Amino acid sequence: MALTAKQKKFVAEYLVDLNATQAAIRAGYSKKTARSVGQENLTKPDIQRELQAAMSERARRTEITADMVLQRWWAIATADPNEIMHLRRLACRHCYGIGHAYQWRDAAEYEDAVRPAEREAELSDKPPDIPSCEGGFGFNRLSAPNPRCPICSGEGRLDLHLEDTRQLPPQARMLYAGVKQTQAGVEVKLQDQGKALENVARHLGMFRDRVELSGGLDNTSQDVGNLSPEQRRARIDELNRRRGIGTDRAPGS
Numbered sequence: 616m617a618l619t620a621k622q623k624k625f626v627a628e629y630l631v632d633l634n635a636t637q638a639a640i641r642a643g644y645s646k647k648t649a650r651s652v653g654q655e656n657l658t659k660p661d662i663q664r665e666l667q668a669a670m671s672e673r674a675r676r677t678e679i680t681a682d683m684v685l686q687r688w689w690a691i692a693t694a695d696p697n698e699i700m701h702l703r704r705l706a707c708r709h710c711y712g713i714g715h716a717y718q719w720r721d722a723a724e725y726e727d728a729v730r731p732a733e734r735e736a737e738l739s740d741k742p743p744d745i746p747s748c749e750g751g752f753g754f755n756r757l758s759a760p761n762p763r764c765p766i767c768s769g770e771g772r773l774d775l776h777l778e779d780t781r782q783l784p785p786q787a788r789m790l791y792a793g794v795k796q797t798q799a800g801v802e803v804k805l806q807d808q809g810k811a812l813e814n815v816a817r818h819l820g821m822f823r824d825r826v827e828l829s830g831g832l833d834n835t836s837q838d839v840g841n842l843s844p845e846q847r848r849a850r851i852d853e854l855n856r857r858r859g860i861g862t863d864r865a866p867g868s
C-alpha cells in the first residue's frame with residue numbers, strides 16, 4: 616500500500632528531528648492527536664520501510680555510519696575529565712624553605728613584600744615589621760609537596776588546573792563542550808558522559824526489554840544519566856546478564 620501524501624510528509628519531517636509528535640504536527644495532523652498519530656505511524660510497516668530506506672540512503676549519502684556515531688559516543692563516555700581539568704596538590708611555601716620557614720620565589724618578590732612594611736613604619740612611627748627571609752629563595756609553585764613539611768604535613772595546597780583547551784588530546788576534546796565566563800570565574804562545560812553511555816547502551820539494544828514493554832519505538836528507557844557510575848555499571852551488567860552476554864572489562868575500569 617502506497618503512503619498517503621500526509622504520511623510521506625510525516626516521514627520527511629520525522630527524519631528532521633526523530634520526534635514523532637512534532638513530525639505529525641508539521642505534517643498537518645491535528646495537534647490534539649499528534650502524539651498518538653505519531654506513535655501509530657511509527658508502528659505501520661509501510662512507514663517503517665520508508666523510514667528505513669530514507670535513513671539508509673541518508674547514511675550512504677553522508678558516508679556517516681552508525682559505527683562512527685557509536686564510536687563517538689563511546690569515546691565521550693570513556694574520556695578522562697582529568698585531561699581537561701584536575702585538582703592537584705602542590706608544595707606550600709614552607710615545604711622547601713630553609714628550616715621550613717616561608718620560602719620566597721626570588722629577591723624581587725621579597726622586596727615587594729618589604730617595601731609596604733617600611734612605608735607603613737614611616738607613617739606610623741613604629742619600628743618596621745619586616746618579613747623574614749630566613750626560609751630563603753627559590754620557591755617553585757609547581758613542585759610536589761614535601762612529605763616531611765611540618766606546616767602542611769606533606770599535603771601541600773590544593774590547586775585547580777585547567778589545561779589549554781586548544782591542545783587537548785582528541786578524546787578529551789570530544790568531551791570538552793566549551794567554557795563560560797561567570798562572575799565567579801570560568802565554568803568549564805563537559806558533554807554528559809552518563810547520557811553518552813546511555814546512548815551506547817541503547818544503540819547496542821541493551822534497553823530492548825523496556826522498549827518492548829512500552830510497545831512502541833518511543834524512548835521510555837530509564838534515564839541512566841541520573842545514576843551513579845556504580846549503579847550504571849550494575850544496570851548494564853544486569854542487562855547483559857539477561858541477554859546472556861558476559862561482561863569483559865579491564866580491571867579497575
Ligand SMILES: [Zn+2]
Nearest residue numbers: 707710764767
Ligand atoms: Zn608544606
